[in-house]
Amino acid sequence: MLKLNELKSGDIVAINDEGVNREGVVVKTSPQEHKALINNGIQEYWFGPEEITGLPLDDRQLARLGFVKEVFDNGVKYKKDSFRLAIHHPDDFSSMELWWREDKRIFNHNITVHQLQNLFLDMTKVHLEAV
Numbered sequence: 001m002l003k004l005n006e007l008k009s010g011d012i013v014a015i016n017d018e019g020v021n022r023e024g025v026v027v028k029t030s031p032q033e034h035k036a037l038i039n040n041g042i043q044e045y046w047f048g049p050e051e052i053t054g055l056p057l058d059d060r061q062l063a064r065l066g067f068v069k070e071v072f073d074n075g076v077k078y079k080k081d082s083f084r085l086a087i088h089h090p091d092d093f094s095s096m097e098l099w100w101r102e103d104k105r106i107f108n109h110n111i112t113v114h115q116l117q118n119l120f121l122d123m124t125k126v127h128l129e130a131v
Contacts, residue, residue, distance in 0.1 A: 007052075011117050013055060015047050017040060017045070065080070093110050
């Protein structure tokens with residue numbers, strides 16, 4: 001379950017749509033209703049926080065977001081323009097470094113796609129969307 005204040009328009013999340021798990025994009029949130037309007041590719045519908053979860057960050061999701069992968073002896077680097085994300089072991093996103101210009105952040109836990117989108121926005125002032 002996510003906190004609605006974590007979500008921004010354009011964030012990619014997972015939703016439980018009447019027992020069917022789908023991916024969707026946040027259109028907007030309503031703090032008054034305590035729900036988020038999410039487009040699941042078929043329709044837009046309001047979901048409560050108990051129906052929304054984060055998508056685990058992985059190689060497929062990074063490719064979807066337009067990152068280019070480079071494999072090195074000591075890990076993997078993903079690049080999007082001048083933004084970089086590095087992991088030390090292939091397919092292990094439990095320890096990573098993010099940097100853009102002088103701003104460098106280190107994580108020792110997995111993050112989700114919408115968290116990466118929000119970090120990217122915070123660091124670059126540009127929203128990260130699927131390509």
